[in-house]
Amino acid sequence: MTASTMTPTAVKEPTAARRLLTAPAAGPFAALVLASVFFSLSTDQFLSGGNFSLILQQVMVVGTLAIGQTLIILTAGIDLACGAIMAFGGILLAKLAVNSGVPPVLAILLAIAVCGGFGLVNGLLVRLVPLPPFIVTLGMLNIAFALTHIYSDEQTVTGLPGPLTALGKTFPLGRTDVTYGSLLTVGLFLVFAYxxxxxxxxxxxxxxxxxxxxxxxxxxxxxxxxxxxxxxAGLVYGVAALLLVSRTGVGDPQAGQTENLDSITAVVLGGTSLFGGRGTVLGTFVGVLIVGVFRNGLQLMGVSSVYQTLVTGVLVILAVTVDQLSRKGTR
Amino acid sequence: MKDSAPEKKPEPVLSARGLVKRYGHVTAIDGADFELLPGEVLAVIGDNGAGKTSLIKALTGALVPDAGEIRLHGEPIRFSGPLEARRHGIETVYQDLAVAPSMDIAANMFLGREIRRAGPLGTVFRMLDKKAMRRESADYMAALQIRLGSLGQAVETLSGGQRQAVAVARAAAWARSVVVMDEPTAALGVKESAQVLDLIRRVRDKGIPVILISHNMPHVFEIADRIHVHRLGRREALIKPADYSMAEVVAIMTGALSVTADGGTVVSDDEAASAAGVRRG
Structure with missing residues (x-):
């Protein structure tokens, strides 16, 4: 395309304020702020650096999975297998390093690569057969789940070498201790946002x-x-596996069983449409934080965990309702 | 141009001879010829199932013919796919509008051909040059006198005609040889159709010949310089709209009339010609 010299009379750009208001993550962000204000007023412990660091730690695994989930949902797909792939990655990572004597860093890279391999197979089946993503990842969910249990022999792997748990270590940020894992998660969100x-x-x-x-x-x-x-997405699940192992300090074959739906919840809460093509990864970050803040805040208020799940369910339906109504408005 | 005067014909931009495409027992293209001259709007019309779409697909690389020859600017050419046709400067506006509704106008204009920033920002970080793409999109919109407000608005916020304008502007911006438009007014109202027809004229006036596939006879007669009538997988006639009535063209399309070598018509199907009201003598 060659540039002509005509003046672009027809172009006027929206103002910064308008763009902010119409940004896809504006609604979720407002919800996050409102929830934070509410919990700050309701409990004394909520508004503190230490508590925010804790929330980040609690959401970093599902948050990282949600990055991969966002990519796939943006293509109008869905990934039911992310948690199971992560669980397999975690067990593989732990067993390679502890039982097979593979150098820890190599074990990490291998596990991430294998998770990427699961993603590759999903992608090949979705595109080349082609099969619906729901079916492919439902199958892969069961396959990865079974492989995890077969390979681990139902045993939890303990005694992990240092590099595998390094991301669970903290560093001081002001007067708050933050884990390296939280930092990695935030970094990944920024990379994919870009x-x-x-x-x-x-x-x-x-x-x-x-x-x-x-x-x-x-x-x-x-x-x-x-x-x-x-x-x-598979590679990102591999990173989530490393975060999971570093946070819990063990390789656990029972891990990751609800994370697939939790990650979808976060993506949807973040304003990404399940129909594809609309949404942002920063919105997903906000969605992850909404779940984290509600769980944490309700816990601090002494509400039992069943009600936290109840609230999450209400939030999901509310978020999709808002998405549908706003889409009607633009068409 | 007087059709009776002996004309020195310019070299066709795009032409084809004896194209054949078979699917099992079905012959989609049956020895079709084709000719597009510089600076013209050539309408391609034909009944449903006449094989217009197959012909256009062969010319734009979307299907590979079994036999026959395609020439672009006089040179024989074989397209292995639509992307290769595009690389040779043939742009197609598809009937179902190949635009991404949730993306903004400028992003759609440059979809699949994004400009990256100069220097390491572009080569290492693959950073898009959004400003340049906005600016060039604006230039192109201005050149075709398309007014859409902000280029930063999502295409889904536009009306059908405006979306069509985006698709046409994109094709015109990138086409070096030919713009092909498949039923561009089919989904539009009267006023929007008129605007798109205007737009087609402006594309032609920029020097890019346009192939217009259409069912809409009034539109065809309003805008086409020549009409390629397709019937039963081959070119039945190549005529000028001034020489025939709309009813006659429809009759040629349906096989009621045939065009003779001297440009006259003969009735080839008595009943059909009577029904069409074009029976002469």
Missing amino acids: ALNGTAWGRHVYALGNSAESARLSGIRVTRLTIGIYTV
């Missing part, structure tokens, strides 16, 4: 979610893109 918003790859992810056929006709290599997205 990749989705600032690069052509990100635009292609959105285009794919809008319509795979339109994306193809626009010259996007849809097959490569789809398989790549699932593979990247």
